[in-house]
Each structure stands twice: as structure tokens, then as C-alpha cells.
Amino acid sequence: MAVISYAQAIRKVIAEEMRRDERVFLMGEDVEKLGGVFGTSRDLFKEFGTDRIRNTPISESAIVGAGLGAACAGMRPIAELMYWDFAFVCADQIFNQVCKTRYVFGGNAIIPLVIRGQQGTGRGNAATHSQSVESIFMHIPGVKVACPATPADAAGLLRTAIRDDNPVCFFEHKALYITKGEVPDDPEFSIPFGEAVIRREGSDVTIVANLLYVSRALEAADELAKDGISAEVIDPRTLVPFDYETVEESVRKTGRLVVVHEAHQVNGWGAQVITEVGKRAFRYLDAAPIHLGAKSCPLPFNLALEQAVIPSVKDIVDACHAVSYR
Amino acid sequence: MAVISYAQAIRKVIAEEMRRDERVFLMGEDVEKLGGVFGTSRDLFKEFGTDRIRNTPISESAIVGAGLGAACAGMRPIAELMYWDFAFVCADQIFNQVCKTRYVFGGNAIIPLVIRGQQGTGRGNAATHSQSVESIFMHIPGVKVACPATPADAAGLLRTAIRDDNPVCFFEHKALYITKGEVPDDPEFSIPFGEAVIRREGSDVTIVANLLYVSRALEAADELAKDGISAEVIDPRTLVPFDYETVEESVRKTGRLVVVHEAHQVNGWGAQVITEVGKRAFRYLDAAPIHLGAKSCPLPFNLALEQAVIPSVKDIVDACHAVSYR
């Protein structure tokens, strides 16, 4: 098992899958010579040529729509959005076309399309380059949604995404690219969708978090341990399908639930988890679950302001204290 | 007080506000001779001319963006989207531009823009003409969100929207246009944002619903009364700002909460209300709140299928029984 970065894990799986299946190709802005802004396709054009590592014009609707068309016609495209914020530029192609094609055409279309890109804060990219938009993709049915938090998950989930015969939206986090971890060398290593992972076991409070907030939740758990509160940290890994069972089971044990993500809190996916798990485990709840997410304002440029908008480790710790009444 | 339809109420307020303030104008597809697909601007071009009742090309990004630009430059545009489903076609202009302009430019812009249109089921318009998308507009901060359920609310909220110095997204429901009701003649009649209305008082269970589901919730309440369950029906009227207080107060009384809307259930705004009110009134809750919304599949064309996807009156009744344990 090699220790590689999250960005390298993604690059590795793209390359392996392209070697394995000539229908797989990558298209997006600056994926060729630049290898993507975060190097996730660095130098791949040298091995695969510019036909399969394909620079596009700055035309996101055409990129995603062409991915859909090519998938319907027998290819297995990976369409890259440089920032997930740009999903709004091509939202019709995602939500009205990709999401609905198979269903409205009576189940006759098979759409092995991956749309991937990065999102989130941490680089002072401001309001239109720092959002976390995955909740919307869970709201509009028709795409699977993956959110890897570690290099191994990035590799394992991306392979599943590429091999899936359905459209998958794959959310990377820009602040995670440089994080490192062990990734199995096996070019068949994959992680099934819909299986949450317990990142840390605990008995007093359940914290559910994704992407960058997995590590923040773990930091919070460390803090809480000092105060004698044992936190269980669950990473759902995919939002569609969502593994409510693992969270429910944990809440039956802890009786307390905090969900935290970088996406905006209002109507964020955490509210859904609280509502669904609240329904399943109501009698086990000792306190009202707490939902943390970005405040209802655009992400500001200034780093301190940006941090003030998204939940801090302290916010998570405080929420866990609150649900624990201590 | 005249009894007029929901569509007429909207038309009336547009006309009155255009008379009152020459900065107000309407632009959109087929708003001129056709007067909009549902007649909300019928014949208005005769009074105001085609300069102020302005047909556009089928270019939603340009329509919304031009609305934003014109608002920044001193006009008070009403930009019409023929179907709210087309918000995805111009999502960048809404979510990255309209929502963020004032904030990112340091509060220097004033943006008196109304984006309005209709949404929802009932006319066999199928997957891309029947969605209810308001939850997303509550998730991404920067616009106010109004959802009138009656002719009077349509009039009162629309006037507030047009006079507001902020962008407002105004969600009409296609099945409501022909419904009739009393609307004050007063051309100053308006309804403030952020004030929920209790449509029916009750003591056993609180039902929160918007748009078409207000009447369905009232139907359910009638049914429930037969079984001796007294339901309180609350219509939030605006989602941004949201009047959590009224719902909280009701839940403190009833101890039971059901939220129902036509928008997709997963990550729909109901989950947010349940989470927030759950937090505020946890100790008063006698049962896990239930959230009803459209199933996670696109809206099908066939009427029976369409109805199978969205909550029925029976679903609401059943949910109220479930939270009442009887």
C-alpha cells in the first residue's frame, strides 16, 4: 500500500480505468497540459493522447451535455467541472437532462457518466469558487452522489463511480487534495456506494460529517474525549444512496446526534439526516439533534471571514456538549 | 373586496405597481400578446406598451441577468420564467450573480428585482415542467422566497416583492391560477414577508404546508376532524425569511408536527423546518415529526403516476395519525 495524496489517488484511478476500458475518457477545462488546477490529470495526456484527455472550451453546458450524449452513445465519459460552483452554469444539463434521461425515456437509456470536480473553502477563492453544493444533488433525483474524505476513499469511490452504469456526481474538496494516506495498489480496489464508515467509535454522541468535516469532526472528538465525552464519527461517503442504517444504529446507542457539513446549513443535507434518523430512532433521542453548516451568507474572500461563515471545530465541540447537556 | 382568481390577482398587482412606479416593468417569454401562458399579463401591453411589457427571446440566462443589470442601474424589473424548472437553465445568473452581488460588492448594490414564475404538477407537463424547486432557493442565500397559496396572498406578497429593494423569487403554482378568492381592492394592500398564517386552528397536530398543499392540508384536517383529531394548519407564505416562531408556538401546543410540500422530500425545506423547530421545541414533541414531499423520482407524465409521486391527502392524514399514535 502506497502513501499518496488525495489528488494522486484520483489521478491514479482515472489512469487505471482508462487503461482498462477504452470507452473511458476525460474532458474538461485545462485537463491536458495543466492536468487540471489541482493536478488530478497531470501528464495523463502523454499516455492517453489529447483525444482521451480532452481540453474543452469554457462551455460547461456543452461539457456536461456532451458527456450525457457520449454516455448514451456507448462511451464512459468523465466530465470535469473545474469548480462545482460552475454546476449552476450548466444546471439544466445536470438536473433536467442527466438526472431525468433514463427515467423519462422509460428506462431505455444507460448513462455511465461521471461528473467530477472540487468544491469548498480554504483557498480564499471567495463567493463563486468556494461553495459546497452537494445537497442540491441529493434533492433532485437521478444522480448518485459521492463525497470522499480520504485518499483511499477517493480512489475506491471513484472506481465505483466510473464503473457504475448510472450518472455519478463526484465531489472532491479542494483542501483535501494535498492530504495523504494509504491507498491499496490493487487496480480493482473499490468501495461500494451506500456504505457509511465509522471513522471513530464512541458511545456518547454521534457526529455525522463529510468531506473536510470528517477530519474536523475527528478533531472535535479528540477535544471531547478530554472532557470525557465519547464521540462516534460517521462519514456517509455517499449521499445518494445514503446509509441511514449505520447512523440510526449509532444514534440508538448514543442517543445524541450532531450533523455537520460545509454546505449551507439551511436546507443542507444534515436536516434530511436529522429528520430521517429522528423518525427512525425518536425514542432513543435524549436531546434535539443539532445541525451545523455554513451560515446563510455568501462565502467571503477574507480568510477570517470565510472561517467565520463555516462551522469551526469549536462549534462542533459546543454542539456535542449541548446535546449532551454538559 | 372583489372575488378574483389567483392569476387575476397577480395581473392586478403588476398593473397597479407599473402605474405607480415607472421603473417597474415586466419581461419574459410570451408576456406580450399571449399575456403569459396563464394570463398573468393578459392585455397589459395595451396599457403599458411593449417597452414595459417586453417579450424576450428564449434566453433565460439573458432574461435573469438583464433583470439584475437593470436593477443595479435603477430599474425595478420583474423577470418572468415561464416555468420555474427553467431556473436550471439560468441557475448561474440566479445563484452566483443575483444572490451574491449585493454581498460581495460590500453592500453597495441595491437590487430590486423580482423573478417570478409558476411550478408544480397538475397539468401533465411531465419531468421538466412540473418540478417544485423552491427549497434550493432557501439553501443558497441571497434571495427572498415567497410562495402564495391564495389569491389574496398572491396579491399581497407580490406587492411586497415588487417594493422590496432586494431580489425576490416568487413561486406561483400552476394549479392555483384558476382558484378564486377575495382580494382587497386597495392598491396599497400588501402582506409583509416572514409572517406565517394559521389557516386553521387546532390543538392535536401541526401541519405546515405551502402552495397547493395548503388546500390539501386543509382537506386532510377535515378528514382528521372526523376521527377526532384537531389539526392546526400553518402556511409559512415566505420561506426566506421563515417564520419559525409561529410553527414553534403551535408545536408547543400540539406536540406533533407534519410538514408537507410538493417539492422533493429528500433535502426539501420540510426537513429544515423539522430540524429547526425540533431543536426549539424538542421537549414538547410527543412524536417524531414527519416530512412528506415528492418521492425521489422525476415527475411522470401520466396523471395517475404523477399523483403517485407527490403526497396525497391520505398521506397527510396517515402521517397525522402516525404522529398522534392513533
Next chain:
Amino acid sequence: MIDEKKALWIYKTMKEIREFEETAWTLFTENKLRGSVHLYTGQEAVAAAICSQLTDEDYITSTHRGHGHCIAKGARLDFALAELMGKATGYCKGRSGSMHIADFNKGNLGANAIVGGGLPIATGAALAQKMQKKNHVTVCFFGDGASNQGTFHESINLASVWKLPVIYVCENNEFGMTVPVSQSTSVRNISDRAKGYGIPGETVDGNDVEAVFDAFARAKERALRGDGPTLIECKTYRWRGHWTGDPETYRDREVTEEWREKRDPISLFRTCLKARNLVSDAALDAVDTAVAEEMRKAVEFAESSPEPDAAHVMDDVFYEG
């Protein structure tokens, strides 16, 4: 060039479309059909002349006004009508209705109820054909109104840069819903926009089968040569309102009458075939009879077909393998 066999195929296809559309109209007035229905009557020459040059391996994308394309691309009238009526036996199990109809097995990547929504998809299908080194093309049908959507621009630019085997066919029927082209569109001939993408653009009489056929033949040849896309504008007119409930206050009845009487693509084609002595009147009459019978059976089939079972409403959101 149109030979006898092609001529008969085109004639039959136009007839099928005409019968289908006018039957749909009748069914709508009888309340047996509902939803948003946009009829293709009057524009038959475009779909028929073009699809006569396609195989099942060639793709098309279509629009909200999609019945004509669907039939010309090989759909059966019975399954298509069943879909319009929302029946379980329809091409899309009653889920799509008129606006999203498609027979994927015939290379029809679907009607699209979002104006301009199909252009990127067609472009991607052509990209696949090129990458797979297939000797096939994709045809993208859209209206004059759609030519003002951003997707028009992005798609054609992309296809031109990548030299994709796609032919963009704009059916300019003078209106986008109730808005005349002059009120929405900044050029007289939409084909002029080809200049902005470095590709050929051509405007033809969309009611003249031969004109459409020849223009498309040139474009297809170019596409297969690897030289990239072409933009063809077919000037035509829809006989019916924009949708079945259209009050048509925005256009002159006389103009519509004139198109019906003097420029009916089916009559014009019959005259042309006669002039060329290509197909006998008797053979054409036989087609008329056969199509009428086919249509009659389709109505019978659709009307007697079962409604879909709501228990399966959640099927097919995802492919389960």
C-alpha cells in the same frame, strides 16, 4: 439523389406523421389526450427527407415538437400514440407523454422539453461516434427559438473545434411560441450564424423535400469526411397553434391558410414525384390507404392499452444492472 425506394419511404413517412398529428389533434379535442402537445403538421418534409438518409446507428436529438422526428427515425405509430396517451405500452411506459418521447433503440436520443436542451447532447453523441471511429452521424433538430439559447452557441462551437460528425438542423417555422422570429432573433437567416463557428451554413425551403434532402446529403458527406458540422436552416411553418390550446392571436389566419393550401409539403412532393415520373399515383394512393389503416390500428391499440401500474413508478431512476 432521391430514388424510387427513398421517394416512397419519404412519402410514407410524411403521411404517417400527418396522420399521427391530425389524429392526436382529434384525440385532444375529444379529451382523450392531455398535457402539452406540440404538433408537427406542416413541417413533415424536414424530418422525412433527413431521416431517409439515416440508419439505426445514426443518432438524432429532437424537441418538444418531436413526434415527426420520432416517427421518421423509425418509431411505430401504435407505441408512439400509446405514449402520448400515457399508457403502459408507450415507448416510455407513459412517463414521457408527448414532450419527452423517444425510441432509444432506433437511435432517437429523445425529444427534449427544454428549448435548446438537446444541442449539447447531440454534440456528445457525435463525439462518441468520432471516438469510436464509426461511420455515422448525429442530427440535431431544433427550432428558431432555440437558436437564441446559450447551448446553441456552446454546442456548435465545440463541434466545430472538434470536427464532430453532427448536423444542426434548425426548423425555422417563423415563431417561438407566440413570438415572431424578428422579435427574438438578430439575423434574418439563422444559417448566417454558421459564420461565427467557421462552418458552412445553408438556408433551404423546408417544405421542399428535395431541397432539404440535397442540403442534408452535402452536410452528411462533409461530416463523414471528418470536416465537421454544418448548420442547415429549413424555413417552414406549423399549421397548428404552438400547442394544442393556442388561441393563435399573434398570427394571421390568412397566412396560415396560404401555407396550408399552396405549400403543403406532402402535396408539393406528390407533384414533384409526378413531374419526375418516379412513383405512380397508384402506388402513392396505396400508401395513403396503408397509413390510414396503420393509424386506425394504432388508435385501437393505444385506447385499449392499460394504464401504467403506479407500483412501478420508482423503477428506472437508476439502472440496476
Next chain:
Amino acid sequence: MIDEKKALWIYKTMKEIREFEETAWTLFTENKLRGSVHLYTGQEAVAAAICSQLTDEDYITSTHRGHGHCIAKGARLDFALAELMGKATGYCKGRSGSMHIADFNKGNLGANAIVGGGLPIATGAALAQKMQKKNHVTVCFFGDGASNQGTFHESINLASVWKLPVIYVCENNEFGMTVPVSQSTSVRNISDRAKGYGIPGETVDGNDVEAVFDAFARAKERALRGDGPTLIECKTYRWRGHWTGDPETYRDREVTEEWREKRDPISLFRTCLKARNLVSDAALDAVDTAVAEEMRKAVEFAESSPEPDAAHVMDDVFYEG
């Protein structure tokens, strides 16, 4: 025509932009500036020549590469630099940084970090000017890359149909990020796209102040006459990488060097002024000194300015009256 006063203004503005950009570069390398910073160095002639013909009542929209437009539209160096450094005293209270900088009071409707995002907004500002019967114009700046976004197409079509007083200025600097124009764009001259909208299109040397000035003067006159928009393409080159961290593996250093040495818009303008005997060398040298001093003070101001107070982070989402 450029008179002495305008010449001095343009020269000073170009100098301000150059000083500002090169200072920003230095501050970035010193880690005093962060985020996505796109420098305008090398393109100064475009913003300066055009904005010299605008008043505060005329509007502009700008891009991610927006410092030049912002300064040319009247922004002060100190408040602008403070914004780049995220300070409370910046034009946008430290919320926008480089990519969304704007001085609304000067008619700058803002930089826009979405490529192509500004085109519809500019179009709407021009619509307002027309409806208000104001004798003013809106200038929409964007790059070659943005010319492939759908918004380009929708906006220009709309402005043409409505004959809006807007001038679309495409700064073609040969690259969209790392992608050369030839790999992304289907026409050699982006101004050729004007033909698709029935409006004039013109390509000029973007490093030649007079050429840009004259082309814009024509376009502005046309706009004010009520004849509608013009598309002007200014061919130019950015000296720095796409953003401050760009490894620049996609272009030749020699080519960049040649642009710097032979086609520096500031030197070229000085030579031109000398040839015309319009402004004395001494006067220009005085400008250089004054701008350097202004910049020095701006750095001092920005560096010593306070950070924004996080307690106010939720302010201004909505206007409260």
C-alpha cells in the same frame, strides 16, 4: 480623437494599472496577498483607452482579470489594494478580494469570477439606460475564453434585437487559462461572430491605444444613436501567467518576451505621443513619479488597514432600508 488632456489621462491610467499589478505580484510573492489573482499587465491599453471615453454614469462590467478595468473606471489604488488584501477598508469590505472587486459608485458593476457571467448583466444595465432615456452606454469587458459561453450568445442577440447601448469588448489575449484560442474557439477573429447578430464587429490591435480608442469611439457613437451594440475584439497578451501561481508550461517564454519588449502598450503610447508632439516627456515622467508615489501610499494604506470584523460577516446579505 485623443487630445492632450485625454492623452495624459490614458497614460496615467495605464501607469497606475501597471504599478498596481506589478505591486500585487510582488506582494503575492511575499505572501502578503492570497487567493486567485489574475493580473492585467500587458493589456492596459484596452481599459484605459475605453474608459477615457466614459463618465461615472456609464457602466462597465468586468471579469476575474478586473483590476485594470476597475482602476480605469476611477477606482483609487489604496481602496483597491486594500480589497485585494482582504482588508476592512477595501472597496468591498474584504469580502470580494481580487475576483469580485468593484466600485459601484463609479459605475463599475463589478468584476465577475464566473467566466461569461457579466455579459447578461451589462446587457441589463444598457436596457435600463435605454428605458431611462439616458445618454449613456455600458461597456462589457470579457475574454476570448468567455466568448464560448452561452451567455455571450444570449446577451449579444438580446442587445441587438433591442438595440441597446452596450459595447461588447473582447480582450483576446490568446489563451483561456492554459488553452490557446485555436483549441477552444472556432473562428480566427472573434469579431466575426458579430455577423451572427447583425451588428458590426471589429478586430483591433489591443496594444495600440489609438486603435482601441477610435474603434470604441465609433461603437459608442453608434450606441448613442440608438443603433445598438458593437462587438470589438482587442488582440492583446497578458505578460504574467493566467493566475499568480501559473507554471506557464503551455506557452513559449520567447513569445512572451517579445510582447514585453516590442509591444508594451505603455512604451508604444509614449512613442506615439512623442511622434505627435502631444505631451512632453517631462510631463510623462512627472506622471511616472506621481503614480509611483500614489502606489507607495496605497501599499502603506492597505498594509496598515485593519482586518474586517467577523461580527459583521452576515451584514449586507439583504438591504435593510
